[in-house]
Amino acid sequence: MNRTKLSILVIVSFLGAVLxxxxxxxxPAQTNVHLTMGNPSGxxxxxxxxxxxxxxxxxxxxxxxxxxxxxxxxxxxxSWLGSAPRQNNFRADTTLPSxxxxxxxxxYSGSGFDRGHMCPSGDRTDTVTNNSATFLMTNMIxxxxxxxxxxxxxxxDYSRDLVTQGxxxxxxxxxxxxxxxGSNGSASTIASGKVTVPNRTWKVIVVLDSPGxxxxxxxxxxxxxxxxxxxxxxxxxxxxxYRVSVDSIENATGYDFLSNVSASxxxxxxARVDNQ
Ligand code: MN
Ligand code: MN
Numbered sequence: 001m002n003r004t005k006l007s008i009l010v011i012v013s014f015l016g017a018v019l020x021x022x023x024x025x026x027x028p029a030q031t032n033v034h035l036t037m038g039n040p041s042g043x044x045x046x047x048x049x050x051x052x053x054x055x056x057x058x059x060x061x062x063x064x065x066x067x068x069x070x071x072x073x074x075x076x077x078x079s080w081l082g083s084a085p086r087q088n089n090f091r092a093d094t095t096l097p098s099x100x101x102x103x104x105x106x107x108y109s110g111s112g113f114d115r116g117h118m119c120p121s122g123d124r125t126d127t128v129t130n131n132s133a134t135f136l137m138t139n140m141i142x143x144x145x146x147x148x149x150x151x152x153x154x155x156x157d158y159s160r161d162l163v164t165q166g167x168x169x170x171x172x173x174x175x176x177x178x179x180x181x182g183s184n185g186s187a188s189t190i191a192s193g194k195v196t197v198p199n200r201t202w203k204v205i206v207v208l209d210s211p212g213x214x215x216x217x218x219x220x221x222x223x224x225x226x227x228x229x230x231x232x233x234x235x236x237x238x239x240x241x242y243r244v245s246v247d248s249i250e251n252a253t254g255y256d257f258l259s260n261v262s263a264s265x266x267x268x269x270x271a272r273v274d275n276q
Contacts, residue, residue: 011115014146019175033053034075036075036258036260037172039059041255048097049066050063051096051097057124057134059073062100067194067195068198069138070255071174072118072119072172076171078163078166085125087130088135090135091137092104093137096138103194103195107190113143113144114144114148116141117134117140120156122157143180144180145182145233146234147234150234151242152239155239168212168213172257179197179199183232201228202252203261204224204246207224217261218265219268223258223269226239
């Protein structure tokens, strides 16, 4: 090998090494499929009250001061549904950063409020691992039993019916405000103040005609949004009676839903109240 060839080899090797070192910064950040429609509060790792937990099974913004999620977001299509049994292994989420209180299952004991799943157990039945992930306490809010076990569960069932019809859904849900009424009466917090009881429970569901077309949201895409009081007495009410616009939930929460959809399309589908 002569000097010229050696020089070229050294230069090419050096450039190759530089390129390899740069690849991680050039490649776009891996996007969680559950954030396909957007990240409603711009959650990340800089605030303990808007802390992004990006999981295989769902994504959530956790609020460490409130001990509940600000929102949980998940994709639902037939690939998530199978025959894995309900695991019932409610437990603290040890992936929370230091300085963030890890809510335990006993924090809800005797409170009169259910450990109310946001991403339902029934939406993750493809594998035991995925079902188990829905029982992390970062996926829970204190939910009035009548809300959780009646009207809310009926909407969850309806969502899975849509999937059975071939639809793909993008769902975001949470609670806002403080003060709910459970089976022991009203409370603003439980667990000695560590867990806020939301006043309202809300959900936004984007309904796509078929899986794999998340970029196909148009002004005719169906969006179901509900806003339900976190109280007893709503068990047998129809969730359809609590439908609202996405805009009204954006106004109440300060979040921007569906931010990955064009502004002009958002303005149409977020103003419309579902009536199907
Ligand atoms: Mn539930
Ligand atoms: Mn929006």
